[in-house]
Amino acid sequence: MTAPLYLVEPAALAGVGAGSLLLLDGDEGHHAATVRRARPGETLLVASGEGLLARGVVEDVAARSVRLRVEAVTEVEPPAPRLVLVQALAKGGRDELAIETATELGVDAVVPWQASRSVVVWSGERGERSRRKWGTTLRAAAKQARRAIVPQLRPTLTTAQLAASASAAAVVLVLHEDAGTALTSVPLPEPGFDVEVMVVVGPEGGIAGVELEELAAAGGVPVRLGPHVLRSSSAGPAALAVLSARLGRW
8 A cells, every 4th residue: 555645845855865864743744643644664754845855763652743764865857838727716615626636637737717607706814714615625636646745836827817817838728618629649849848738717607708719719629538527627628638648747
């Protein structure tokens, strides 16, 4: 069974190397000691969320902390090309489910999109709470997937802002049920190139025609996944799975 992973601030792993003692405390230490009931001799993984990964063996357990003897420290390099999911805000927690699954599948960054047909609107304190919840979801999913790098949560964009930012990506794939081009046939960057492949997923009501035109004018390529219409919670992860296979990440 894969060792459980705990996320700490990058500073907590500064200067840590093989043979070092590492104290896992705070919320993660409490979870390891009290919730998961770590025991001496057990192997744990501790990551910075930015790529630094330490593997250690539990030496002793306190009420809210665990002390590890570090066996190895590695630097996990981010994959290239990077996969970015632009997820439209959706009701019923479907957007959160989408980014959770996308994290488990290896997405590198997530962009909340305030699409014109999004029933959910992020504004004021409610918007800040929702954004924090997305951040918590990404972090928890990264731990579940044993990822040393937590996906980046980028600023929330309107359609106009999304179109303006599309030029920064090497490829922008806009999922749409009426698209004539299959996702499996779109040319992609060669593995190893430090560029971004962006996947755009609309809300429950789909991407409005005007938005589709705006994104296409900015270089977006409308693509379809297959013969069936997927929910906003499953379309992005399905596309990421296809891209991961095509880019040699899987």
